[in-house]
Amino acid sequence: MQGVLHQILSGLATGGIYASLALALVMIYQATHHVNFAQGEMATLSTYIAYTMVTAGWSYWVSFIATVVVSFIMGVVVERVLMRPMTNAPVLALVGVFIGLLLIVNAMTGWIWDFTIKTFPSPFHSSTPLLGGFLSGHELGSTVVTLVMLLCIYLFFRHTSLGLAMRAAAYNPVSSRLVGVRVGWMLALGWGLAAAIGAIAGMMIAPIVFLDPNMMAGVLLYAFAGALLGGIENPLGAVIGGFAVGVIENLGGAYVVGTELKLTLALVIIVAVLMIKPSGLLGRTVMSRV
């Protein structure tokens, strides 16, 4: 029983990271109707940037904030430079750009920082187990960081005029232009936010999985499963889905399939959702736009 509780809590901790990345995927999906396959690699690159700052002697939190800012700018630039010219391109061309971006970023991180596995520091002392030994300090701390970030994003989208304009631009670009919203820039800001969220997810997972250029590959798969499970068109659903996948992964890994086959669970979830309820458990029915 204690074991199960432990698995659930620590599943929620990693689930928070899947939830963040799932949210990043959904934000871009809502605006473009495409999944950004490169989201994970962009997050990895961000984490390497943080690593460089920390090893250069900057304090952790200064590096953290600087990385979030740099990643945001990186996201905006990627949209403006790479995605913008592709606005009316056919689907396959876009998929090509996403995959190209993934490979380039991956190769670039490997080239700059080499492919050896590195340790990444956690700002939370993990030596003392918390909550009666159920959670490590890092698990608890990263969950708090994730929740604070999700709350900020929620408040931004619900209660600021810019957040409203970004949602409007994603739902209805034509009407948005007719009220004066600069739709192109809203898209770019969306990419920036998604990249910033990914950066935080990367910095929170790196102390657990260690830093290497392929660090996010598995994480992105879980995040994608979470986004699909909750509803790829529904940000709240995707966040809940991300947490759920974290718990399923941990319980399944501990009691059903074993740790080696854990990643298969993500694939099972993806295939199952796509076959049974493509809009996700909490999603609206997807209306295809013509």
Add this chain to the structure above:
Amino acid sequence: MPALLEVVDLKAAYGQTNVLHGISFVVDEGEVTTLLGANGAGKTTTLRAICGMVRTEGEIRYAGERIEGKATEDVVRRKIGHVPDGRGTFMELTVEENMKLGAYTRSDRGVREDFERMFDYFPRLKERYKQQAGTLSGGEQQMLAIARALLLRPKLLLLDEPSFGLAPLIVRDIFEILGRIRQEEQVSVLVVEQNANLALALATRAYLLETGRIVISGNAADIRNDETLRRSYLGY
């Protein structure tokens, strides 16, 4: 009265298909102008052309400036409110959010007051304030679209078939309110309609569009009173 909007030899095309073949018209400051025409005449295209939503040739002068070729956002920010074909409701958002978007480009203090004025014109919007806009009836969505456009505090208001798809009673209500808006707001209006009778009653000047060409222009009251014209061109 100087013209607020002056369109000269405007052509518009979708891909290879020419839809407007060089039309010219004016909207005077402080007046209601109507553009009449049957299905497919090019009325919607004309409004889209003004807002930079289709490819055009020719001149569009607005408040002493050429605005053709400008991005839609930039045209709108020059205070041109557009109630589009199909009403353009943000279905997933609430009535409140739809209205806030109308005032998105504004930072002056009058916004709160303007919301109250919209509720005065359209009390329904107040009742439905927190409701998802996609659940509104067609008439309510039309009211919302007009309110959204007015919340920009436009100098020029473009209305695309405000009567479209609505029951006669609702159409009467909406035109009554448009009459009030003409009196009370500092706005010039270009209204596109198939319902010629209603539009001519509201307007000062009228143009009749047939397959991308203007075939009649003149004083709205004169056209309304000219039975031969009415019968042969407007069909009532």
